[in-house]
Amino acid sequence: MNDAPNRLPLVFTVTSGKGGVGKTNISVNLALSLSRMGRRVVLLDADLGLANVDVLLGLAPDLNIFHLFHKGVSLKQVLYKTPFGFHILPASSGVAEMLSLSTGQKLDLLEAMDYLEDRIDYLIVDTGAGIGDNVLYFNMAARERLLVLTTEPTSLTDAYALVKVMHLNHAVNRFRVVVNMAPSEKAAKQVFSKLYAACDHFLDGISLDFVDYIPHDAAVRQAVIRQVPFCHMAPEAPASLKVADVARKITGWDSDAHLDGNIKFFWKKLLFQEQSVA
Template sequence: MHSKNPPLVFSVTSGKGGVGKTNISVNLALCLAKLDKRVVLLDADLGLANVDVVLGLAPELNLFHLFHQGVSLKKVLYKTPYGFHILPASSGVAEMLSLSTGQKLELLEAMDYLEDRIDYLIVDTGAGINDNVLYFNLAARERLLVLTTEPTSLTDAYALIKVMHMNHAVNRFRVVVNMAQSEKAAKQVFSKLYAACDHFLDGISLDFVDFIPHDTTVRQAVIRQTPFCHMAPEAPASLKVGAIARKITSWDVDAQLDGNIKFFWKKLLFQEQPVA
């Protein structure tokens, strides 16, 4: 029997592009589905969508049709061969680069269809600190921040944390270091991010989830437009993503809502709170 709790919504986000964020989102969706979880992956990089490309799929409908042609979310929802569904976005469509306030509310309302049908909603955001990226991070309960050991990845990740903290009072982030040469290298870059946040920002909580090693299998899978956890389930990167998926199923999510509107906010608002 599935839980009556609201689905857990978590974003997979980054301060810069090229850190493997979408690839991690896709493979986490696959691994959670393998754990018998009902999963939807939302491609929230609305103007430069590529979840469908990574998967080698060609959905006829996407979120553009939801916003501009009145197509229902149910019709946009696309079942993949890997046990999870995607909500694809459009690519190269200027009208999708920044959602209006009305469109943001429309999407929240449309998501009501999924509320009792899924366990996890993974939100693959764009990179950076533009309005869409901030909106989708605010609408998630948890934020999985992806960075690499490159210095620019570190500085851009800090910039995203700073904006979310200073402008929106978001204080909690979970961190995955991707394409690391070793666990030591991954923890070193996490320590630098932690030290910067601890020194310059007050009250930030950073949780090191895990690292994903540099693995040539990943690039081969991208070229074949196949999730690497499917193509090579025993590859080092695949094993790590599988371990991260299992950790996600045991996340202790803060019951207290911040002041930002959330996906499935109605059920979150009225769900029974634990007695103190």
């Protein structure tokens, strides 16, 4: 990776309260869209025991984060340059040891992240789904959280559960929201309004920002089957154009990024949180 100018990279998660909402697909296509805009992007597959990013991209990296922790390889060696203009930090699949990071492992990763500090613009963290420890840790540490939900009632319920736990247990009060696979803009805004109303009624001080919606699009499924990003396979498809819109909006978040948006602080917050609850 080329050295970047002196600026702090922005760390944000793409997260969800339940699986099956297209979170990883959005992560991959946001990474591609931002890289097309000239941004240097690393996508971290933070679903550490159930890797999906490399599968969606049709890639088979030889190394992943497991090797960083257990085999003594460097972060530079684990970083995998995709054919789509961005790098990934692949997770391992079916490795139980990766489901919960120890303090020592987080320290190792913090030290390894020094390599990225001056080389990228965005670290996108594709979290697991739900409210497991790793999901909460990554969301707590990131500067921004992009919450993905669909118009299904269970998605709404689980999204609220994630916001509630993050707010009550970790004092996280700001979420950006994307409604995926929406049948219409009206339906997307209706489900966002329901989430907003629930949070406004039961949780004090929550800030929810409706970023956009991604329409239901047959091109998305076709791209998944072909194991390529839909923004690459069908750049003019409705879903692709909407993801590009979301990416442009994300570039506007830069003005909000201070010292607590950078990579080192991201991992230090992970470590501090674990120590504070031990």
